[in-house]
Amino acid sequence: MSSPLRREEVAHVAKLARLSLTDAELDLFTEQLGQVLEHANDMNSLNLEGVVATAHPFGLTNVVRSDEVRASLDRDEVLAMAPDAQDGRFAVPRIMGEAP
Amino acid sequence: MKTAVQIASDVQRGASSADEQLSLSLEAVRARNEELHVFLYVDEDGAREAAARVDDVIAKGDNAGPLAGVPIAIKDNVCQRGVPTTCGSKILQGWRPPYSATVIDRLLAAGAVPVGKTNLDEFAMGSSTENSAFGPTRNPLCPSRVPGGSSGGSAAAVAADMTPLAIGSDTGGSIRQPAALCGIVGMKPTYGLVSRYGLIAFSSSLDQIGPFAKTVTDAATLLEVLAGHDPMDSTSLPEPSPSLVAHLNDGVAGKRIGVVTELIEGADDEIVNEVRRALQAFRDAGATVVELSIPELRLGLSAYYLIAPAEASSNLARYDGVRYGLRVDAADVTAMNEATRTAGFGDEVKRRIMLGTYALSAGYYDAYYGQALKVRTQMIDAFARAYREVDFLVGATTPTVAFAIGEKASNPMAMYLSDVFTIPTNLAGEAAITVPFGTGEADLPIGVQLLGPGRSEAQLLSAARVLELADGRP
Amino acid sequence: MTLANGWEIVVGLEVHTELKTASKMFCGCANSFGAEPNTNICPVCLGLPGSLPVLNERAVELAMAIGMALHSTIAPSTFHRKNYFYPDMPKDFQISQYDLPINVGGYLDLPDASRVSIERAHLEEDTGKSTHLGGTGRLQGAERSLVDYNRSGVPLVEIVSGPDIRSSAQARAYAQELRGILIATGASDGRMEEGSMRIDANVSIRKANAPFGTRCEIKNLNSLRSLQRAIDYEALRQVELLEGGGTVRQETRHWDELLGETSTMRVKEDADDYRYFREPDLVDLAPDQSWQDRVRAGLSPMPAERRQKLAARLIDPTSAQLDAVEVVIDLGLDDLVERAVDEGVSATLAISRAANELAASIDEVKNFSSESFTATLLMEQRGELSATQAKTVLAELLTHGGDPHEVAREMGFEQLSSSSLGATVAALIEEHPDEWTRYREGDEKLAQFFIGQVMKLTKGQANGKSVVAELQARR
Numbered sequence A: 001m002s003s004p005l006r007r008e009e010v011a012h013v014a015k016l017a018r019l020s021l022t023d024a025e026l027d028l029f030t031e032q033l034g035q036v037l038e039h040a041n042d043m044n045s046l047n048l049e050g051v052v053a054t055a056h057p058f059g060l061t062n063v064v065r066s067d068e069v070r071a072s073l074d075r076d077e078v079l080a081m082a083p084d085a086q087d088g089r090f091a092v093p094r095i096m097g098e099a100p
Numbered sequence B: 001m002k003t004a005v006q007i008a009s010d011v012q013r014g015a016s017s018a019d020e021q022l023s024l025s026l027e028a029v030r031a032r033n034e035e036l037h038v039f040l041y042v043d044e045d046g047a048r049e050a051a052a053r054v055d056d057v058i059a060k061g062d063n064a065g066p067l068a069g070v071p072i073a074i075k076d077n078v079c080q081r082g083v084p085t086t087c088g089s090k091i092l093q094g095w096r097p098p099y100s101a102t103v104i105d106r107l108l109a110a111g112a113v114p115v116g117k118t119n120l121d122e123f124a125m126g127s128s129t130e131n132s133a134f135g136p137t138r139n140p141l142c143p144s145r146v147p148g149g150s151s152g153g154s155a156a157a158v159a160a161d162m163t164p165l166a167i168g169s170d171t172g173g174s175i176r177q178p179a180a181l182c183g184i185v186g187m188k189p190t191y192g193l194v195s196r197y198g199l200i201a202f203s204s205s206l207d208q209i210g211p212f213a214k215t216v217t218d219a220a221t222l223l224e225v226l227a228g229h230d231p232m233d234s235t236s237l238p239e240p241s242p243s244l245v246a247h248l249n250d251g252v253a254g255k256r257i258g259v260v261t262e263l264i265e266g267a268d269d270e271i272v273n274e275v276r277r278a279l280q281a282f283r284d285a286g287a288t289v290v291e292l293s294i295p296e297l298r299l300g301l302s303a304y305y306l307i308a309p310a311e312a313s314s315n316l317a318r319y320d321g322v323r324y325g326l327r328v329d330a331a332d333v334t335a336m337n338e339a340t341r342t343a344g345f346g347d348e349v350k351r352r353i354m355l356g357t358y359a360l361s362a363g364y365y366d367a368y369y370g371q372a373l374k375v376r377t378q379m380i381d382a383f384a385r386a387y388r389e390v391d392f393l394v395g396a397t398t399p400t401v402a403f404a405i406g407e408k409a410s411n412p413m414a415m416y417l418s419d420v421f422t423i424p425t426n427l428a429g430e431a432a433i434t435v436p437f438g439t440g441e442a443d444l445p446i447g448v449q450l451l452g453p454g455r456s457e458a459q460l461l462s463a464a465r466v467l468e469l470a471d472g473r474p
Numbered sequence C: 001m002t003l004a005n006g007w008e009i010v011v012g013l014e015v016h017t018e019l020k021t022a023s024k025m026f027c028g029c030a031n032s033f034g035a036e037p038n039t040n041i042c043p044v045c046l047g048l049p050g051s052l053p054v055l056n057e058r059a060v061e062l063a064m065a066i067g068m069a070l071h072s073t074i075a076p077s078t079f080h081r082k083n084y085f086y087p088d089m090p091k092d093f094q095i096s097q098y099d100l101p102i103n104v105g106g107y108l109d110l111p112d113a114s115r116v117s118i119e120r121a122h123l124e125e126d127t128g129k130s131t132h133l134g135g136t137g138r139l140q141g142a143e144r145s146l147v148d149y150n151r152s153g154v155p156l157v158e159i160v161s162g163p164d165i166r167s168s169a170q171a172r173a174y175a176q177e178l179r180g181i182l183i184a185t186g187a188s189d190g191r192m193e194e195g196s197m198r199i200d201a202n203v204s205i206r207k208a209n210a211p212f213g214t215r216c217e218i219k220n221l222n223s224l225r226s227l228q229r230a231i232d233y234e235a236l237r238q239v240e241l242l243e244g245g246g247t248v249r250q251e252t253r254h255w256d257e258l259l260g261e262t263s264t265m266r267v268k269e270d271a272d273d274y275r276y277f278r279e280p281d282l283v284d285l286a287p288d289q290s291w292q293d294r295v296r297a298g299l300s301p302m303p304a305e306r307r308q309k310l311a312a313r314l315i316d317p318t319s320a321q322l323d324a325v326e327v328v329i330d331l332g333l334d335d336l337v338e339r340a341v342d343e344g345v346s347a348t349l350a351i352s353r354a355a356n357e358l359a360a361s362i363d364e365v366k367n368f369s370s371e372s373f374t375a376t377l378l379m380e381q382r383g384e385l386s387a388t389q390a391k392t393v394l395a396e397l398l399t400h401g402g403d404p405h406e407v408a409r410e411m412g413f414e415q416l417s418s419s420s421l422g423a424t425v426a427a428l429i430e431e432h433p434d435e436w437t438r439y440r441e442g443d444e445k446l447a448q449f450f451i452g453q454v455m456k457l458t459k460g461q462a463n464g465k466s467v468v469a470e471l472q473a474r475r
């Protein structure tokens, strides 16, 4: 059986996930991920018509906290762990394009 | 080495001190850590302070808690304020969290003394601790073999008598599998029983923190401290911490126990034999044993390897070089994100991020992620049907004893298959424990797994205690 | 504005409103505008590894209140993650409601009696804020950017209208009415200039009754004026494009307030795959009837109801008076007006002074008491103050505060109080006996003489009608 996954799809997914792959990695990952997806095809053996998806094992609802202000972190401590900071803010190189 | 319960008792009544116990622990760490690579960081100063606080409390005549002066090892995906927390990844190297996980606060309040952070597969993704960016951990019982994973460091710390207790996290077997391969007790509690606040997420709907210990009693004592409602975790169960130690000697007389075909098929004969021997021990203790088949469990691996990577792909997006951890400079922010993540993550993490991204992406969601969630529903229903017939289930924890370092490292699918017996419990959000029972090849330990419905910890612990006694341990 | 050649504008609006909670949506950090950068941040809203969100109860209640005001169904809902990388988003996903929002359907009736349908009003979290360095200070051409996460995790409700709006004026009226509702529910302070209400406009054009055309989304309009201008500009741009034989490309556009034009921000891309999935760290939200009832019981009257109530205070209102009523409601001044009218001020006077004098200093009104307003208008009504003087007193009270009577006296209006005016008139009568006799005998023209004399003595600050009243009283 041929791999259910194409090389271009892996390249696209890597781009979405902000990872860059060498050609060799692309080949390897295409094969390895393909194996996992092929194994996953066993799920198609079940008739899952009408089965509800479970996102949580237990059906908790309405978990809320009251609207109270709690202490924030110390800014200097937080910025000290930043790779780059300036004027009390986190600094980043040029942003390409507006947020969607 | 003494058990945690013995240590706490000695320290509380002044026969020893927390500081003395810490020194013993640090000595054991120094003796073998270089060889085994168990701890990524030993927090000697912090541990000395914690021990001193315990000793102060006792000097004042107060109760220091159920874990008074007990050294404990912390898996390095649990945040502890000011202590380097890496998740076994270069992307977090050097990061010191500005806050502590709820479980750390609970441990400190119970008198425990966190000794340091233990090695793990990067972001808890793996079954051998070989995926750590900082090098593998070795099995204390046979250093050419893996300790299992992803909580391999925590399991090894206890197995090597460095600390009597450790905590790990279990997303698809990451406590039970290394506990089995290291010959100790490990438990994956019911989802929501232990707060996840401060546990660095791998797969949020599956992750659970749980205990490692040499004895069932120690595991119960530790879990009682860890468990309980936390308002910082929306998925935390509303009940208070359950009473576990009090039920340890409840036994299994009159219980109906199911041995599950799907939880032993494919396991090595020596492991199946030990499971059979465990069943006899249960019968001898007054239980009825029935054979069960739950075919849905066969699909667990497939569902798991879509659900966990999908959640992980989103959970791990935040490692982008902007706020903390590694940054690899580049001309613009997109290129910086990409360079940082490419350099910071190892291959297994990349594989799972890509798999999860793919499973969630437009056009594939229904076929993969959506389908996996339905399989999850079926698994929950199938377990529920089984628990209408029996009180709890028995199976193997692992298909084999500890394998050699490097043996499966280049074959992800083979590695994934080593979690085949532990994954269903995580998908169902239920509880399971592994208890050492007999040995196999090269005298390596074998674990028997007991699985129960949600909130069945007390029952599973008391059943595990039956096996412990049957195996000749006090 | 109407378009030429039978083209029709079709607009749907997405309004994001920040909720006026004390703390953020998923953590206890203060939700406050204008704090020092990165001082309201914690592990949760900074997306630190291991942190988990817990939903703010008040945010849920304000979202429900908005839904109730918009006649939506409060439905069981879930949270999803919308995944995309952006530096102002600390987790690199936004927690938002997706296929199951808390408020489903509904409508909003505008003062002109037109109705705009509401598709949904859902909860989501806000992002941080970037400042751009280098170039012109805008994103385009900047060298680097600085990020402040104070706003990250502030609760938002996104209100999505149906594509029912047919003119920029109607869009403006919708936004204005919605703003009034958001203020009335206590959900928002409606301060568009602080970004607490931001509008995206989906604009397309079509020939009457034709299927909808391709739409463009204009992002982040932060004033009613921008909203109206941007829609007009965009509609004309699309007409020109189509009439020139071109086609409209579906894209996101940016409105430049200075240039008065929209420009391409981003075209729909391959990369727009948000991989929505259920937020596993949050549980379902399903407000039961009693929770809903509690929220409903706490709702204040909405603008439409208040408008009707206030207009009913006027007898045979003119259209100018009804316009004034609208201004009073939009600015939330009806409480002041209602109280003044209850104390005996004429509705006409109270509405007029509120719609003009108070409206002109709207920022000061929050420090202004209804007692001061009522007292000033009563003085005016009794003739103790002329219209001009009453306006002057109001302006002084708004800017510096104080007691209306004292302010009037300090401003030299005090002699106009009825007793001092009476004394002035009495003195003049004594001074001019002949004129007084002729006036008493019926020569009304002499009233003007006395008014002139009073004006001279009071440097023009007397009220003519009051002078006549004093004369009449002595006739």
Ligand SMILES: [Mg+2]
Binding pocket: C096, C124, C158
């Ligand atoms: Mg939105």
Ligand SMILES: [Zn+2]
Binding pocket: C024, C027, C028, C029, C040, C041, C042, C043, C044, C045, C046, C153
């Ligand atoms: Zn916060």
